[in-house]
Amino acid sequence: MRPNFINHNLLICQFELKRLFATRKGWLYLATYFIVWYFILFYPIRYAADLLDEHRSSAHAGSFFEFLGFGSLLDWSIPAFGVYWHFSLIFFPMMSVAIAADQTCSDRERGTLRFLALRVSRNGLFFGRYISFMVIQFLLILLTLLATLLIVVFRDASLFFEAFNNASSILINLFLVLLPFTALMADLSATVKSARQATVWAILIWSFLAGIISALSSYLPVLGQLKILIPGYQLSRLAQLSEWETLQLAYIPVLQAIILLIIGRWIMQRQAL
Amino acid sequence: MSRSIIQCQDVSHSYSGKLALKRVSFEIIAGEPIGLVGPNGAGKTTLLSILCGFLMPSSGTVTILGHKPGDSRLCGKISALPQDAKFDPAFTIGEQLAFLARLQGFEVEQSRQEAERVLEAVALKQMLSAKPDTLSHGMAKRVAIAQALIGSPELILLDEPTAGLDPVNTRNIRSIIMEQAKNSTFIISSHDLAELGRVCQKVLLLENGVMSPMQHNVAETEGSTGFITLQMEACAADELMKALQELKGVIQVSNPQKNEFLVEYLPEKAPQMDIEILTCLAKRHWHYRQLTRGKSLEEKLFFTD
Numbered sequence: 343m344r345p346n347f348i349n350h351n352l353l354i355c356q357f358e359l360k361r362l363f364a365t366r367k368g369w370l371y372l373a374t375y376f377i378v379w380y381f382i383l384f385y386p387i388r389y390a391a392d393l394l395d396e397h398r399s400s401a402h403a404g405s406f407f408e409f410l411g412f413g414s415l416l417d418w419s420i421p422a423f424g425v426y427w428h429f430s431l432i433f434f435p436m437m438s439v440a441i442a443a444d445q446t447c448s449d450r451e452r453g454t455l456r457f458l459a460l461r462v463s464r465n466g467l468f469f470g471r472y473i474s475f476m477v478i479q480f481l482l483i484l485l486t487l488l489a490t491l492l493i494v495v496f497r498d499a500s501l502f503f504e505a506f507n508n509a510s511s512i513l514i515n516l517f518l519v520l521l522p523f524t525a526l527m528a529d530l531s532a533t534v535k536s537a538r539q540a541t542v543w544a545i546l547i548w549s550f551l552a553g554i555i556s557a558l559s560s561y562l563p564v565l566g567q568l569k570i571l572i573p574g575y576q577l578s579r580l581a582q583l584s585e586w587e588t589l590q591l592a593y594i595p596v597l598q599a600i601i602l603l604i605i606g607r608w609i610m611q612r613q614a615l
Numbered sequence: 616m617s618r619s620i621i622q623c624q625d626v627s628h629s630y631s632g633k634l635a636l637k638r639v640s641f642e643i644i645a646g647e648p649i650g651l652v653g654p655n656g657a658g659k660t661t662l663l664s665i666l667c668g669f670l671m672p673s674s675g676t677v678t679i680l681g682h683k684p685g686d687s688r689l690c691g692k693i694s695a696l697p698q699d700a701k702f703d704p705a706f707t708i709g710e711q712l713a714f715l716a717r718l719q720g721f722e723v724e725q726s727r728q729e730a731e732r733v734l735e736a737v738a739l740k741q742m743l744s745a746k747p748d749t750l751s752h753g754m755a756k757r758v759a760i761a762q763a764l765i766g767s768p769e770l771i772l773l774d775e776p777t778a779g780l781d782p783v784n785t786r787n788i789r790s791i792i793m794e795q796a797k798n799s800t801f802i803i804s805s806h807d808l809a810e811l812g813r814v815c816q817k818v819l820l821l822e823n824g825v826m827s828p829m830q831h832n833v834a835e836t837e838g839s840t841g842f843i844t845l846q847m848e849a850c851a852a853d854e855l856m857k858a859l860q861e862l863k864g865v866i867q868v869s870n871p872q873k874n875e876f877l878v879e880y881l882p883e884k885a886p887q888m889d890i891e892i893l894t895c896l897a898k899r900h901w902h903y904r905q906l907t908r909g910k911s912l913e914e915k916l917f918f919t920d
Contacts, residue, residue, distance in 0.1 A: 344688075344690055344691060344719075344720050345690075345717075345718065345719075345720050347687070350718060353714070353717050353718055357714055360706075360710075361705055361706075365705045365706065366705075367705055368705075449703065452700070452701045452703070453697060453699055453700025453701050454700065454701060454702060454703050456667070456669055456695075456697040456700045457697070457700060457702070457711075457715060457759075457762055458715075458718070459667075459668060459669060459685065460667060460668075460690075460693065460694055460695055461690050461691065461715060461718035461719050462687070462690070462718055463685065463686070463687040463690075464685060466687065612671060614664075614669065614670050614671075615669040615670075
């Protein structure tokens with residue numbers, strides 16, 4: 343039986359997961375990721391959470407954190423997740439730009455994509471790879487959240503349900519936050535020749551898009567609304583929200599991802615393989 | 616098997632303004648293998664890439680088995696050996712071939728068996744667990760041919776299948792093509808005219824992006840005259856040409872390259888010209904290397920007046 347679009351996406355997804363979990367290169371990525379997160383969890387997150395725990399009832403502490411711009415940390419019922427949330431809003435988008443930069447470009451340059459394109463439609467290839475990278479990032483976030491959950495529960499087992507609730511809200515939100523970042527990298531990967539070029543272009547596009555829109559909005563303020571097109575536009579506002587409130591801005595990354603995926607599909611249909 | 620499998624109508628393609636294919640039109644009927652020849656830069660790879668769906672033509676229409684190239688309904692029906700395409704270095708050959716088979720609709724266990732089958736067909740079963748970067752150029756080419764044999768495609772497009780292969784493997788690939796040709800139609804692009812002459816019954820000629828208006832039939836005689844191509848051991852060309860010219864029914868004898876002679880004759884006057892030539896050579900104790908009925912494919916395609 344000829345596989346359909348969904349079967350192809352699932353097969354591509356399985357293969358990309360195998361690349362991460364069953365190849366030497368994948369293990370190297372995972373080892374690096376876990377070492378980085380080991381240090382983040384056991385130093386900044388744990389100590390910041392301790393500090394917040396000790397001082398959260400004090401009015402001075404509240405104003406101190408407000409002064410630093412981290413007042414929203416105190417809104418989280420479990421401070422460790424508040425700190426995790428702030429870290430992850432910077433870490434994961436950067437990680438997404440790095441790891442999702444090579445969705446199709448090196449395979450296209452090597453010619454491997456030709457073997458695949460004889461069996462899968464270009465839509466299947468583009469969306470299959472995009473979904474794969476979203477699943478991989480979902481799993482990586484999940485693992486770090488589980489580690490944070492374990493740290494919290496290890497210190498106070500009665501916080502399990504509260505911690506689970508916080509972790510769930512972060513998992514869903516981070517997944518949504520990464521949708522447009524991964525979609526932008528999918529578009530660039532379908533256009534350029536290497537992952538490095540895709541990363542450089544991503545940085546340039548962010549910088550210039552933000553600069554151009556800011557410049558234009560100084561002449562015509564209504565154009566400032568175009569900032570909504572920049573992936574990550576909502577991150578500073580997201581950092582001020584806590585737990586399930588963060589879903590208030592979910593429409594922004596979803597909208598951005600849809601627009602970027604439509605553009606990416608258009609590029610992929612016309613690209614020479 | 617007499618249905619049209621490929622229809623190209625006024626297909627053009629340009630790279631940065633330079634026209635690589637100029638209004639190419641042709642139709643291919645399912646059946647015997649077809650060769651695609653032409654000098655370097657003639658547009659062969661561009662044409663095959665368009666047929667495979669790797670490139671969009673700048674203009675014109677292409678239909679393969681009733682669908683546009685790249686259509687998902689062609690999955691498993693068309694396969695190809697793309698030029699210079701390499702496998703992913705992160706996975707073993709077996710894993711990648713099994714994955715491609717899975718994408719074609721094979722179940723897990725069947726896909727492993729299919730990977731083994733196609734690797735066995737190109738005599739590389741022992742490389743099932745090898746990584747692509749451990750293969751030599753010739754081995755990598757054979758693995759790429761193996762992926763084109765997965766399943767039972769109706770149309771197989773091979774771009775330079777024997778380039779870089781040793782004679783034993785060239786022969787092996789030839790026999791694979793002959794065997795598979797019972798079920799699939801092959802289109803083979805190659806510079807190796809001798810090889811194409813052995814495998815293909817018809818040849819398409821592409822020059823400077825323009826398709827020759829006629830499909831050359833490898834076997835057929837041309838008009839009312841016959842041709843015999845004679846390859847000799849070292850010999851005196853003038854004496855030999857004079858001797859051949861004196862044979863009854865011979866129209867003319869030419870010497871297109873060293874030690875190779877082309878005899879044009881009238882078959883109705885000398886129906887056994889090959890025997891007469893051999894007798895003539897035997898009388899004079901001249902040693903021949905090869906005698907072939909008809910012109911060589913090279914003569915037919917590129918040096919016909």
